[in-house]
Amino acid sequence: MTPPNLKDDLLKKILKSAKTVAMVGVSSAKEENRASIKRRPSIIVMEYLQEFGYKVIPVNPFSVGKKISGELTFSKLEDIKTPVDLVNVFRPSDETPVIANQAVTIGAKVLWLQFGIQNEKTQQIAESSNITYIANRCIKQEYQRLF
DSSP, X not given: OOOTTOOHHHHHHHHHHOOEEEEETOOOTTTSOHHHHTTSHHHHHHHHHHHTTOEEEEEXXXXXXXXXXXXXXXXXXXXXXXXXXXXXXXXXXXXXXXXXXXXXXXXXXXXXXXXXXXXXXXXXXXXXXXXXXXXXXXXXXXHHHHO
């Protein structure tokens, strides 16, 4: 769980300094029709971050090589050749330790698990590798609240 004493100034610093976000679990049109895909939380968050200047790289093994919201989709974090500042996760809590290990491998500075997602093992992996761990918070809502 995200530490309750996580201060707003730390969140602001993270959101100001991060430029490239890898979004793991972003929805793809292959899974649903185009009309309903635009309403998926991951798409809403991705396009919101793009609107505010972030480069968001989608990670979805079912859509490799296709574009989601104008960005090429990768199968896993290690396939991304661009340095990633922040890994944002839209996957079930029990899948996050693997994602945390991938975030360590690519040198991400922050691992951010969306609202409703948290995992103690994931937190241990991130913190033991000096990666800032944020869980159970929506990056879009935090950006809106702080800025």
